[in-house]
Amino acid sequence: xxxxxxxxxxxxxxVVTNQVLKxxxxxxxxxxGKESFKALSKHLFDIEPVLKxxxxxxxxxSQAARVALESLEADVKKANNxxxxxxxxxxxxxxxxxxxxVEEVEQVTRDIGKSLAALxxxxxxxxxxxxxxVNRLQNEMQRVEFEASQSQIQxxxxxxxxxxxxxxxQAFANDMLEEISRAVGVPVEPSEISKxxxxxxxxxxxxxxRKERAECVFLEQIIQLLSRADAARDYEEVERQYFExxxxxxxxxxxxxxxxxxxxxxxxxxxxxxxxxxxxxTGTTCERSAIKAWFEDGNRTDPETKEVLEDTTFGSNIPLxxxxxxxxxxxxxxVIRSIRENLLSYSDLKESLSQMQALVRENSINKDxxxxxxxxDIVISILGSSMTEK
Numbered sequence: 001x002x003x004x005x006x007x008x009x010x011x012x013x014x015v016v017t018n019q020v021l022k023x024x025x026x027x028x029x030x031x032x033g034k035e036s037f038k039a040l041s042k043h044l045f046d047i048e049p050v051l052k053x054x055x056x057x058x059x060x061x062s063q064a065a066r067v068a069l070e071s072l073e074a075d076v077k078k079a080n081n082x083x084x085x086x087x088x089x090x091x092x093x094x095x096x097x098x099x100x101x102v103e104e105v106e107q108v109t110r111d112i113g114k115s116l117a118a119l120x121x122x123x124x125x126x127x128x129x130x131x132x133x134v135n136r137l138q139n140e141m142q143r144v145e146f147e148a149s150q151s152q153i154q155x156x157x158x159x160x161x162x163x164x165x166x167x168x169x170q171a172f173a174n175d176m177l178e179e180i181s182r183a184v185g186v187p188v189e190p191s192e193i194s195k196x197x198x199x200x201x202x203x204x205x206x207x208x209x210r211k212e213r214a215e216c217v218f219l220e221q222i223i224q225l226l227s228r229a230d231a232a233r234d235y236e237e238v239e240r241q242y243f244e245x246x247x248x249x250x251x252x253x254x255x256x257x258x259x260x261x262x263x264x265x266x267x268x269x270x271x272x273x274x275x276x277x278x279x280x281x282t283g284t285t286c287e288r289s290a291i292k293a294w295f296e297d298g299n300r301t302d303p304e305t306k307e308v309l310e311d312t313t314f315g316s317n318i319p320l321x322x323x324x325x326x327x328x329x330x331x332x333x334x335v336i337r338s339i340r341e342n343l344l345s346y347s348d349l350k351e352s353l354s355q356m357q358a359l360v361r362e363n364s365i366n367k368d369x370x371x372x373x374x375x376x377d378i379v380i381s382i383l384g385s386s387m388t389e390k
Contacts (some may be wrong), residue, residue: 008063009069016073017051020044023080036105036146040079043109043141047116048129050134054119068119073300075112082108088197092185096222098148098155105144113141118236129176154181163221166316171277173228180226193231197223230364238368245326245333246373247263258336259331265324269294277321278314282307285317307374332366335359336373343378353379 023294024044030037048194082104086094094101117138120127127134148156159176162250166386181188186196200219207215226232252259261273276288284304286294294303301308336359356375359366370376 007156009066010055010061012066012069013051013055013071016054016069016076017048019073019080020051020078022046023083024048024075026080026083026087029113031082035084035149036102039144039146040105040109041085043112043137043144044076044079046137047112050116050120050137052351053130053363054123054126057129059123059126062122064122065119066264068115071268072112072115072119075108075115078110079108090196090228091186091201092196092222093200093203095152095180096159098152098156103144106144109144109146110142113138113144116141120385151183155183159225161376162225163218166318167276168225168228168318168321170230171229173225174230177226177229177231188231190231190233193229196233197226197232230365233365233368235368238365239372241329242333242369242372245329246337249330249333249337252334254337254341257334259334261324261358265327274321274324275318275380277324279317279320280309280314281311282309285320286314288314288316298343315341328363329365332359332369336366336369336375339375340373340378341381343375346382347374349379349382 026221027037027041027044040108056335085103088135116134120134120138121133124131147153158179162172162176177193178188181193186192200223203388204216204219204223205218227234249256264285265273267274267277267287267290268284269286272287274285274287278287278288278291279285280291280302282305284302286303291303295312300312335355341353342348342352352375356366356379359370
């Protein structure tokens with residue numbers, strides 16, 4: 001601290017005491033990692049009587065005492081900065097970072113404990129009346145071990161595994177979003193979810209400014225996954241995607257009801273269209289669950305070529321998965337077009353409603369696409385006309 005030797009040591013002690021109390025109160029209000037922040041808060045409150053004792057007994061105005069006090073002030077400031085850093089962050093972001101947050105709190109608590117020990121050594125005689133209390137406190141602080149709650153760790157581990165496997169299906173995204181929301185007390189409502197995702201996007205931008213590429217990639221993966229959940233859906237993006245697909249199917253004859261899948265879309269083991277395609281080292285592509293079962297049954301061959309595999313690892317085939325998703329969406333749009341034509345020609349209303357229900361059951365995005373495609377308005381109009389005729 002520049003010019004520290006010119007400031008009365010009692011004044012410095014008063015400033016540090018106030019900073020300790022301020023940080024102790026603030027730390028008790030952090031929501032995520034709250035157990036570790038509460039422990040930090042308790043330790044800081046316990047330091048106050050030590051500093052008060054130094055004020056009452058007039059601590060030694062020695063170089064060692066000043067250096068120790070300067071060190072304590074710097075560490076308490078780090079703790080205060082840590083509290084400020086996390087107390088107003090988005091709850092989703094705090095949850096996914098819970099491990100590193102707890103580690104930071106643990107380290108700053110230990111650092112404060114070391115500074116307290118140095119201050120105690122520099123004022124042994126002054127603190128003799130409460131030496132046992134001071135020794136116990138600084139020992140506890142230097143040996144603290146904090147952990148995130150088990151429920152938070154389980155969610156984060158599940159999320160990290162999904163990111164490693166590049167799992168992006170909507171059903172999983174819905175489950176993951178619900179688990180995270182429940183854990184941090186955020187309602188599963190589009191407006192609230194939008195705020196949380198916006199917070200993660202801001203964190204990603206800040207990480208980019210700091211040139212933290214790995215953090216940027218990690219946060220972008222989380223955004224991509226959670227954005228696929230129903231509650232996170234951006235209506236304007238859904239509308240844009242629908243009209244983009246409609247533009248493609250305009251090239252198909254109006255009698256076209258279904259686009260057959262391409263051969264690469266089919267699993268080499270089950271023969272069914274894949275949902276989560278993965279590729280072997282040979283280039284053969286299979287459904288993830290199917291190839292897992294294949295290997296668990298003791299097979300060590302390529303299911304398509306039958307050659308023996310020295311390497312049985314596999315990885316997500318994201319471009320293929322995206323192509324399959326686009327193919328499914330094009331077929332949804334073909335069905336919506338067909339239903340609209342049937343409704344406008346006053347064909348079987350019951351069959352049209354049944355098809356609409358099936359679309360929504362298959363993928364919840366169709367709930368919005370049915371509305372965007374005017375099917376809901378047409379059905380209401382038909383029902384209204386029917387009621388008027390009666």
